[in-house]
Structures are given as structure tokens and as C-alpha cells.
Amino acid sequence: MSDPTLVNGQITDAVTQANVKVLGDAPAQALGTLYQVMSQSVGLSMQNAVANQQNMSTIDTAVTTQGVNLIYSMDVAADAVGTSEIFGSASQVKQLVALIAAIQAYQASQIPGKGQP
Numbered sequence: 001m002s003d004p005t006l007v008n009g010q011i012t013d014a015v016t017q018a019n020v021k022v023l024g025d026a027p028a029q030a031l032g033t034l035y036q037v038m039s040q041s042v043g044l045s046m047q048n049a050v051a052n053q054q055n056m057s058t059i060d061t062a063v064t065t066q067g068v069n070l071i072y073s074m075d076v077a078a079d080a081v082g083t084s085e086i087f088g089s090a091s092q093v094k095q096l097v098a099l100i101a102a103i104q105a106y107q108a109s110q111i112p113g114k115g116q117p
Contacts, residue, residue: 086092
């Protein structure tokens, strides 16, 4: 019991015990509040991530559509000129022939008894 005062000792003990209980519960309540705030923050960040993915999907679809439209809108004559430059170039044919000759010469030099004397 507490020291004798004008107030009944049982009343002061009850108030003291209530105050001690509040102080004892404070760390647990603080951690509970912290866990709730953290879980809400993580949930909100996950919602933001999903929203960003959905927005990027929409943008990707728009970019792909624009690219396909650009390809389809190219002039047929430009396609023909580009194709003829790629496949009709004599310099590329000469380079391929030279490359094949170099590969054959290398292979012949690797076989014992052939190639170099």
C-alpha cells in the first residue's frame, strides 16, 4: 500500500496499477501500430506496382501499333529499292566468294599432307 494520505489507499493503488498497465502495454501497442502501418505501406506499394505495369502495357501496345502502322505505310517502291540494294549488290557477292575461298584455304591447310608443301 502507499503512504497514508487524505485519499483512500485502495484508490491510489488502483490508479497506480492502471498507470503501470498503460506503461507496460505501450511497447506492444506501438509495435502493433508499426506493423499495421508497414503492412499498409507494402500493400499500397504493390498496388502502385500493378498500376504501373498496367499503364506500361497500354503504352507498349500503343508503341507496337504505331510501329506496325509505320511499317504498313512504307512505300512499296522504297521496299523494292531496299531489297534490290541488299540482294543485288555485286560487292556483297564478291565478299562472300572471297570468304568461302578463305575458309576452304584454311581447311586445306589443316589437313596433313595437303595445302602447304
